[in-house]
Amino acid sequence: MSKWWLGALAVVALAGFAAGPSAVAPAANGTGIKPFGITDVPGRATALVPGATGTRWIRLKNAENFPILVRTVAAAVGRPVDGAGKPVPACPASSVRVDPLATPVTVTGDGTADVALTTHMVPGAPDACRGLTFPLTYTGTAVKP
Template structure:
């Protein structure tokens, strides 16, 4: 069984009704770990709106991409929440990044050879999040592991 990892700083999570903002559906980068150097991509799926506000739970759709000609089984995907930004791209010091949490991938996902799979991650804005966290954007950095079945 081969193992490899990917870590991709992509996409953003936002607390406005306009929802998620992403540059596009294509994977934005890859990293591999030893044992064959296999890779897979993780990117945001654009156009999926989510309204997060203090105490809310939502869904963040991501796309897993496999450039190999055989299927892979993605075992883990996690997201680290970055410092929030306002509409002009400036930091929002009154809103800590810890106000938002993204759950890890709930179950492993098989991605076909030369294919993609869209999956949902559950997002939470903590009930005690300050009002400054409304209408801001939270950048997400993804990482994950996969095996060749």
């Protein structure tokens, strides 16, 4: 059975998963929406095969001194790259999808919370997708409860 690796560059990004810089979800002043960080949890690679479902762990970081309620997190899948970081046009980004955060998560003041997002590789993913990294860009919203 061939394995495909699902990876992430945290801006965050989905070969294994390679962690990158943390992202801060957008915030608007005066609206009650709070900024927070989203990064990949190191050491938790996700390997997928066509038609399979996996788990991608992310870490939510709250830099405020009070709790926040993270209401949403979504991941956009970017163009996959090979081990040398070169794009692979024969494997479309649509070969992988990531479900949004299933339920809101409270993150303590100055704290972190690790949560899982469900990942999927489409059943008909091409062989060209084998061993690639699928960059993920995370976005989300959080409020002060």
